[in-house]
Amino acid sequence: MLSIEEIIREVSSIKVTSEELATMVGAASQALSHNASSIGVLVKGSRSGQEAVASVNIAAKSLGDAAVSIKALSRTCDDCVANLAK
Secondary structure (H helix, E strand, O other): OOOHHHHHHHHHHHHHHHHHHHHHHHHHHHHHHHHHHHHHHHOOOOHHHHHHHHHHHHHHHHHHHHHHHHHHHHHHHHHHHHHHHO
16 A cells, blocks of 8 residues: 555656646647648638638647646646645
8 A cells, every 4th residue: 555655756746747748738739729820821712621720720629628627637636735745
């Protein structure tokens, strides 16, 4: 069985990893959104092109939502460590 200190170390590791992942996913969301805008200019007037851009924008929003959820995991880790340290 793990000691409280070992659990705190593991949860802290999860927190660090989740923060890094949230940053990467957030950056990917922004890059994808930027690229969609650039492509949108190129395919203006093309129905299929605009549909493709809309799909990319949906993916970018989903990545942004995922980044927010991952960041929430980081905050939950803080709460967990605070409760375990009591």
